[in-house]
Amino acid sequence: MLALAAALVAGSAASPAFAHDELVGSDPAVGSEVAEMPTEVTLTFSGVLLTGEGTTDVVVTDAAGTALTSEPPVVDGVRVIQPISGSASGEITVTWRVVSSDGHPISDQFSFVVAGAGTGSTTAPSGAASPSPSAQSAEAGSDGTELLPVWITVGVVAVVAVVFVVLLTRRRGLRED
Ligand SMILES: [Cu+2]
Known part of the structure; x- marks a missing residue:
């Protein structure tokens, strides 16, 4: 009975009411990758937020911890819109209250x-003018594309080994016959 009661309490606590x-959502989305630093970050909540002095605080920082916000957030119903100042690349952290x-x-x-x-200090956008080789390989490593040739190599070796074994077995079979 106690377990049932606890489950009921937990269930009611978890219900939205x-x-x-x-x-419930954000733009840019949680964990997403975007091409360019947006001019604002929008947070969407499951209910209409309370407004007033000190209720809402959003801090957006780059990977080095530098703040990218200079204006206060705007609360609009279920949404909070935080203007972004400055540019950055890499991992951006949004801390909200x-x-x-x-x-x-x-x-x-x-x-x-x-x-x-x-960083934001690079003059040319990536694309036509390729950045330094070291930066490129570092990026490739970080998103895992550099690992692909390794797996291809492993796959090819495995296939060759299997074919080799099959051929050996067949030859043996032929000799026995
Ligand atoms: Cu509450």
Whole structure:
């Protein structure tokens, strides 16, 4: 009975009507990779957020921890829009705190990745003018594409080995016959 009661309590706590709001989406999306640093980050919550002094705080930082926000966030119903100042590439972290529609403050953080060569100090955008070879190989390694030739090599070796074994077996079979 106790377990059943506990399950019921847990179930009701998890239902949206009684829970804090939660982050249900963002732009850029959580964990996504975008081509360029956006001019704003939008967070969408499951309920209309409370507004007022000190309710809402969004900090956007680059991989080095440099803040990319200079303006306060704008709360618009279920959404929070945080303007971005400055440019960066690499992993961008969004740390947010809002006050849920039930009056409880909630906070968390997520990150997304801005593609592009090096830091914001690079003059030419990646594409036509290729960045330094070391930067390219580092990028290839980080997203795993460099691992592909290794697996191809392993696959080819495996196939060759199997064919070799099959041929050996057949020859043996022929000799026995
Ligand atoms: Cu709550």
